[in-house]
Every structure is written in C-alpha cells, then in structure tokens.
Amino acid sequence: MTKVLLIIHILAAILAIGPVAIAASMFPAAARAGSDSVTVLHRICRVYALVGIAVPFFGLATAGPMHVFGSAWVIVSIFLTAVAAAVLAFLVLPGQKKALAGEPVTRLAMYTGLFNLLWAVVTILMVVRPGSTTGA
Numbered sequence: 110m111t112k113v114l115l116i117i118h119i120l121a122a123i124l125a126i127g128p129v130a131i132a133a134s135m136f137p138a139a140a141r142a143g144s145d146s147v148t149v150l151h152r153i154c155r156v157y158a159l160v161g162i163a164v165p166f167f168g169l170a171t172a173g174p175m176h177v178f179g180s181a182w183v184i185v186s187i188f189l190t191a192v193a194a195a196v197l198a199f200l201v202l203p204g205q206k207k208a209l210a211g212e213p214v215t216r217l218a219m220y221t222g223l224f225n226l227l228w229a230v231v232t233i234l235m236v237v238r239p240g241s242t243t244g245a
Contacts, residue, residue, distance in 0.1 A: 136150045
C-alpha cells in the first residue's frame with residue numbers, strides 16, 4: 110500500500126504542481142504583453158492549486174507507513190510546502206487577479222519564482238533525503 114500512496118503522491122506532484130509552475134511562470138510576461146491568454150493561465154493556476162492539495166495529503170499518508178515523520182528532510186519539506194502554498198495563495202494568485210483587473214503588478218514574477226524555487230527545493234529533499242538510512 111505504501112508504494113501505491115507514494116506513486117499517487119508523485120503523480121499528484123507532477124500533474125498538479127507542474128501546470129501551476131508553468132502557467133504561473135508564463136503569466137507575468139503574458140500580462141505585460143497584453144495577451145488574451147492571461148485569463149486561461151490564471152484559471153489553470155487556480156484549478157490546479159486546488160488539485161495540488163492532493164500532493165501534501167498523499168505525502169503525509171505515505172510518510173506514516175514509511176516511518177519517516179520525524180526525519181529532518183520530511184519536516185523541512187512539510188514546512189517548505191506550506192510556505193509554497195502560502196506564496197501561491199497570498200501572493201501569486203492575488204497578484205494575477207490584480208493584473209487581470211488592469212492594476213500594475215511589479216513583483217508577480219518574483220513571487221512566482223519563489224514559489225517554483227520552494228518546490229524545487231522540496232523535490233531535491235525528496236530525492237536526496239539527507240540523513241536517510243534507507244540507502245536509496
């Protein structure tokens with residue numbers, strides 16, 4: 110069962126966080142260019158952000174049976190995931206909404222980059238797992 114949970118966790122990360130990362134990264138340039146695609150990009154970010162809730166859900170469901178809840182890499186990953194979610198919910202999505210309303214948004218690209226950087230670090234922690242004794 111642990112392998113199934115881990116597979117779902119990984120697939121959710123790829124299929125939910127990936128589209129948000131790409132659409133959010135494309136949004137600032139599209140907004141500056143006045144592209145009609147900004148509405149679609151914002152919708153992708155909103156919808157997949159909700160779908161992305163599955164990532165930490167299945168991550169936590171996987172960590173229990175693997176007995177890694179107390180591991181530093183898991184704790185740091187959980188914290189960084191929460192920070193990434195907050196950046197998306199409180200900075201990126203509202204910034205996109207302001208841009209759609211015609212308001213100037215100066216830091217949206219930076220917030221999007223921070224969101225993507227946080228997820229990159231979480232991904233690295235999930236692969237490298239510093240301090241892990243599993244040998245994988």
